[in-house]
Amino acid sequence: MIRPATPADVPTLHTLIRELAAYEKAPHEARATPEQLHEALFGDRPAVYAHIAADDDTGETVGCALWFLNFSTWRGVHGIHLEDLYVRPAARGAGHGKALLTELARLCVERGYQRLEWSVLDWNAPSIAFYESLGARPQDGWTVYRLTDDALAALGSARPS
Numbered sequence: 001m002i003r004p005a006t007p008a009d010v011p012t013l014h015t016l017i018r019e020l021a022a023y024e025k026a027p028h029e030a031r032a033t034p035e036q037l038h039e040a041l042f043g044d045r046p047a048v049y050a051h052i053a054a055d056d057d058t059g060e061t062v063g064c065a066l067w068f069l070n071f072s073t074w075r076g077v078h079g080i081h082l083e084d085l086y087v088r089p090a091a092r093g094a095g096h097g098k099a100l101l102t103e104l105a106r107l108c109v110e111r112g113y114q115r116l117e118w119s120v121l122d123w124n125a126p127s128i129a130f131y132e133s134l135g136a137r138p139q140d141g142w143t144v145y146r147l148t149d150d151a152l153a154a155l156g157s158a159r160p161s
Helices: 007-023 034-042 096-111 125-133 149-157
Strands: 002-004 049-054 061-072 077-087 116-118
Touching (some): 007 034, 007 077
Parallel strands (some): 077 116
Antiparallel strands (some): 049 061, 061 077
């Protein structure tokens, strides 16, 4: 079962995000608090959205997708950027990840969005194989860049020249 997240899901979403960070070998980087997640998802101006994957038999939350809108200047329309897709190890292989991606693809089609994009760590062979089995293709020639922490603060406080 796939459904939009509710405010009651925030503690579980927070736990799933921490589990994903541990899986990706970066638990120290997952610093978001439940309060921040609640504000981002359900505050006055939501900037991120979430869907929950629940076990059909028990109703237990086994995975999630957190996403936000992006915009293609070349296509002139929004798309979805999938920030996190996570299914607990014990629930993998039961179709929850595919169901979450199917729901996001359905939203894209329904709303006229023309892209569903995400990043995957280059060492994550099982996920890469899964994504490619769905028809997703890597974007060769593109490298993700990121400013954070001290570098972001330094650039953000610099005077434009």
